[in-house]
Amino acid sequence: MRYQDIRTWKDIDFKRLTGVQPKTFAKMLAVLEKELGNFGRPPKLSRADQLLMTLMYWREYRTQFHIAGSYDISESTVCRTVNKVEDALIRSGEFRLPGKKVLQPSDTLIEVVLVDVSEQAIERPKKSKNAIRVAKRSDIPKKHK
Numbered sequence: 001m002r003y004q005d006i007r008t009w010k011d012i013d014f015k016r017l018t019g020v021q022p023k024t025f026a027k028m029l030a031v032l033e034k035e036l037g038n039f040g041r042p043p044k045l046s047r048a049d050q051l052l053m054t055l056m057y058w059r060e061y062r063t064q065f066h067i068a069g070s071y072d073i074s075e076s077t078v079c080r081t082v083n084k085v086e087d088a089l090i091r092s093g094e095f096r097l098p099g100k101k102v103l104q105p106s107d108t109l110i111e112v113v114l115v116d117v118s119e120q121a122i123e124r125p126k127k128s129k130n131a132i133r134v135a136k137r138s139d140i141p142k143k144h145k
């Protein structure tokens with residue numbers, strides 16, 4: 001799926017597909033165009049398609065093999081593109097997740113439940129002489145020679 005196909009979608013559907021709002025996508029695209037210069041042979045995918053491919057890779061957990069088939073590129077190109085986009089977004093510093101301490105406020109109430117799972121004796125039936133039956137030699141089949 002190319003960016004040209006989804007750029008006119010509703011914001012809700014766009015976010016469902018990519019995981020980000022269209023405004024955030026536009027900011028990410030601006031960062032990519034600034035960070036990644038044009039040099040060498042022109043890429044088969046536009047910057048918008050490269051970003052969309054990376055977001056779909058993160059969102060759907062599809063293998064690079066399947067993404068390569070969808071975009072008609074090689075698997076190694078998918079790997080290089082995803083790494084290149086990730087590095088550019090990280091270098092920009094605008095798209096970072098908050099740390100662990102920010103995600104979990106300090107006033108969180110933690111409830112602990114203790115369960116006693118120590119071993120306990122189990123009552124077993126007592127063995128008695130009546131419960132044991134000794135087989136007689138005549139009951140045991142003999143091997144045939």
